[in-house]
Amino acid sequence: MFRKMKNIDTAFRYVRLFTLVIVTGNLLLCGYIVYRTNVTLTANKGKVYVMVNGKLVEAVAMERNIPVELRDHIRTFHTLFFTLSPDEKAIQAQITKALYLADGSARREYQNLKEAGYYSNLISGNISQTIDIDSIELDMGVTPYKFRCIGRQYITRPTSVLTRSIVTQGYVRTGMIQSDNNSHGFLIERWEIVSNNDIKTESR
Template sequence: MFQRLRSLDAAFRILRTFTLCVIAGSLALGAFALYLSHRLITESRQRVYVLAAGQALEAYAAGQKEQLAIETRDHVKTFHQHFFTLDPDEKLIQANLRQAFYLADGSAKQAYDNLKESGYYAGVVAGNISQRIEVDSISVNTTEHPYRFRCVATQRLIRSSHTVRRRLVTQGRLRSVGRSEHNPHGFLIERWTTLENRDIRP
């Protein structure tokens, strides 16, 4: 009788251990399945398909921090291209500057007024000069708002006889504003100043 009870007790212990192992394994498998499904959902959310010319192209969504760095740099680049791209045509100059003024505060208008007062734009038109800018680097500190930036670029003043290259360094800060048709990135350049603007010797 006692022998049978002992064997029943041993069998019960074995069955209990087996049941606990099955439950633990099921929980581990369920947790792993949840982890995998969460990962797949996260990856699928970062995938976007864009239809272009009848073809579906795969695009990847960037993180908010990466997107911020890209947008701030592009805003600064776009502003400088509008402000410093000049041709010997007053209407074209005004059109470019109007676009630039949407992207910056009164500090850009002040710089324009100073250049206009010194006869810079009149000289561009009278001398048939074209001015182009190539942005070499833009550094933006996105850890603290408003975001401080520094832009290094090369200007080319193209005349019929020769081309002058100038090194341009500017700085300022970016404040977040509402997005609009004229300001798609939703930033406004403030306290914009030119630190350096000198000829580059060939």
């Protein structure tokens, strides 16, 4: 009877030792996993990965340069809005892209031009139009940021090229959701054409 009790006591000690080893091993393994996870997260902090043509490319997240992005947003909007060819579908495609970058003020300007027959005249007269942006002035003192855009329009007719000066102004609101249609996440507000005057006409 005494030997039997001794065997049970020995077996219990072995089980207790085995359990202690297993628990200790699990704790050490969990601690190592947490440590390696923290090391990996710290090493990859600020890095993002993007797919480019089916390949995974590492990109480093940097602080945004708001003035540069604002100027690019404004330039893109004006280029889309004022670069037109004598094709109804092409005009509609350009204007649609431009209107994603601005509020209802740009749509009102488009509707006014459309009702005045501006786009119909481009199509019927086989006229194309491009714009060069000379400068974009920004007031970064307060949001939304006020801007003034100065450029030149080139209206190409079958027999001549008309050069016009154009000045527009408005405000840009930040903090919008970035998307394929609005990559910067900005929105032009209260946009208006201040002046649009002829400079010269050259024969082709």
